[in-house]
Amino acid sequence: xxxxxxxxxxxxxxxxxxxxxxxxxxxxxxxxxxxxxxxxxxxxxxxxxxxxxxxxxxxxxxxxxxxxxxxxxxxxxxxxxxxxxxxxxxxxxxxxxxxxxxxxxxxxxxxxxxxxxxxxxxxxxxxxxxxxxxxxxxxxxxxxxxxxxxxxxxxxxxxxxxxxxxxxxxxxxxxxxxxxxxxxxxxxxxxxxxxxxxxxxxxxxxxxxxxxxxxxxxxxxxxxxxxxxxxxxxxxxxxxxxxxxxxxxxxxxxxxxxxxxxxxxxxxxxxxxxxxxxxxxxxxxx
Amino acid sequence: xxxxxxxxxxxxxxxxxxxxxxxxxxxxxxxxxxxxxxxxxxxxxxxxxxxxxxxxxxxxxxxxxxxxxxxxxxxxxxxxxxxxxxxxxxxxxxxxxxxxxxxxxxxxxxxxxxxxxxxxxxxxxxxxxxxxxxxxxxxxxxxxxxxxxxxxxxxxxxxxxxxxxxxxxxxxxxxx
Numbered sequence: 419x420x421x422x423x424x425x426x427x428x429x430x431x432x433x434x435x436x437x438x439x440x441x442x443x444x445x446x447x448x449x450x451x452x453x454x455x456x457x458x459x460x461x462x463x464x465x466x467x468x469x470x471x472x473x474x475x476x477x478x479x480x481x482x483x484x485x486x487x488x489x490x491x492x493x494x495x496x497x498x499x500x501x502x503x504x505x506x507x508x509x510x511x512x513x514x515x516x517x518x519x520x521x522x523x524x525x526x527x528x529x530x531x532x533x534x535x536x537x538x539x540x541x542x543x544x545x546x547x548x549x550x551x552x553x554x555x556x557x558x559x560x561x562x563x564x565x566x567x568x569x570x571x572x573x574x575x576x577x578x579x580x581x582x583x584x585x586x587x588x589x590x591x592x593x594x595x596x597x598x599x600x601x602x603x604x605x606x607x608x609x610x611x612x613x614x615x616x617x618x619x620x621x622x623x624x625x626x627x628x629x630x631x632x633x634x635x636x637x638x639x640x641x642x643x644x645x646x647x648x649x650x651x652x653x654x655x656x657x658x659x660x661x662x663x664x665x666x667x668x669x670x671x672x673x674x675x676x677x678x679x680x681x682x683x684x685x686x687x688x689x690x691x692x693x694x695x696x697x698x699x700x701x702x703x704x
Numbered sequence: 705x706x707x708x709x710x711x712x713x714x715x716x717x718x719x720x721x722x723x724x725x726x727x728x729x730x731x732x733x734x735x736x737x738x739x740x741x742x743x744x745x746x747x748x749x750x751x752x753x754x755x756x757x758x759x760x761x762x763x764x765x766x767x768x769x770x771x772x773x774x775x776x777x778x779x780x781x782x783x784x785x786x787x788x789x790x791x792x793x794x795x796x797x798x799x800x801x802x803x804x805x806x807x808x809x810x811x812x813x814x815x816x817x818x819x820x821x822x823x824x825x826x827x828x829x830x831x832x833x834x835x836x837x838x839x840x841x842x843x844x845x846x847x848x849x850x851x852x853x854x855x856x857x858x859x860x861x862x863x864x865x866x867x868x869x870x871x872x873x874x875x876x877x878x879x880x
Contacts, residue, residue: 663731684734687765690796691730694762697791703723 422465424581425458425607427626427643427652433670437633438542438579440572442599444588445609449624450645451585453488454609455546456481457649458583460490462544463501467581469544470536472504474523474552478516488649502536504529506553524558526567533571537578545575545582550599551590561595568602576604583607605631610640626652660684661704662692677701726759733763744880751784761792766880767800768838773807773825782833789835801879802833803872804840806848838879839872 423429424436445451452475459469473481478496481503485492495501505516506523520532537543547553554564568584575582584603588596600606606629614621625640642653658667661681671682674689676696683689696703717725736742749760751769761767767789771777781802789800807822826837844865847856857866 662727663734664727665731665734687796688730688734691762693795694792695726695759697794698758698762698788699719699723702719 423461425461425583426454426650427641430652431628431637431641432631433635435634436631437604438576438581439604439631439633440575440582440584440602441605441607441631442603443583443585443607443609444596445585446589446611447587449609449611450643450650451587451609452476452484452548453645454650455548455583455585456485456490457488458581459501459544459546460485460492460649462581463492463495466500467542467544468500468502468540469495469546470502470504470533470540472506472529472533472545472547474506474549474556476548477507478503478505488647490649500540504532504536506532506556523553524556526553526557526559526563529553529557530567530570534574537574542578543580545571545580547571547582547584549585549587551585551587554591561598565598565602568599572602572604600630604633605629658682660688662688722755722759726762729759730763744877751780753784753788758788761788765796767792768803768876769800769835770803770805770841772805778829778832781835785833785835799879800835801838801876802829802835803838804829806843807840808843839875840868841872842868 425441428436443451443454455471459471462469471481476484482492482496492501496503502518503516505519506529508519509521509523518532518536520528522528533545550568557564559567571582571584584599586596586599591599608627608629610625612623612625614623624643624645626643627638627640628636629638643650644653645651654666658671659665660667660671660683662683665684667682667684672684672686672689673680673682674693675681676693681689681692683692692703733745736745747760747764749757751757769781769784769789771781785800793800804822804826822840826840830837842865844863847865850856856863857869860866861870
């Protein structure tokens, strides 16, 4: 199997296998958190991991449509029940569109029950909660209760070795709440925007970093990303390619000094193959 | 692009092209293992010192040299081991082994060749060449002179030849 991203760019940010995790994704509105969550869910569906999408801001139809616009066609998964949308949006218009719709998301017990119901019959799942901010604005509970609700969700996710991403817009919450949140999850992903001046004027640059992740070695620096027709793609500040197989080196290169010159390889195997060929062909093998 | 003959590939392209081709080959090999989740990839090549042979040998983690028991094969193998294989196996975990080919079976040769003599001969060869003999492929006239070509070991799994091939494959697997 190919090195598959669990979430967009995870193979570049995490060394080796990513442990099942509940991650908090922090980023300002409009940066691409929702697309990120949808892509994470779709990656799972493509690898037979059922998905649960809790949305406070979009109807199930709109979710499917927007996913399709990035090439994430989920019609078949919705039909066979491997993608379930816990709809915390449609209560506003009085519609009960599907069996996973929540009629009163102001009550977190109802939301929790709807997620449990959506999990029924599924083992390892991927959950996206989009978003904590949306849920906070409609629920009528205090911080402690809300925090408990999230802790239970995380514990249930861990119990089934599942993955989950919880989206939050930090500008809508105070520092105390954000500090609480960071404590609850196994890891934190952060997104930010920077404005760059270039010849064609000002350009917005999107950046992502994996601030923390329990149980895995990972990069912590900001990595630029773009949103294109296929969703989110991490960009390279500087491309480093293997001298032997010319492949883009996502993680740390395997470096070797050969005859006084440093070479970067994708793996130890590429390095050994290079040395074997060089010993046969001589220094002209570059 | 027109299909090229393998000898044309060697003679019509310069060394720069050849080196680029090796890199593409390595990249393809990496992709195969990652995308197709392969356990093992067999590269079948001649033991010569042509580009395609050397490149395949350099790509491999393990070299199995298939040789017959004639004096010419033994001498040729010795030379290859000294000139090429020793250099290739210097880097990484790569190791070279010998597989004896077309070994007469006792039933076919009226006792002139037996498992015991094969073993003694293999040991002698190991000492002489300095490379471990993994096993042998027996020689059977009914296969050698068969009118049709087919996957013999699959079609006739109970034939002594097939059993010996399975045994050899198991030994090779243990070395991986």
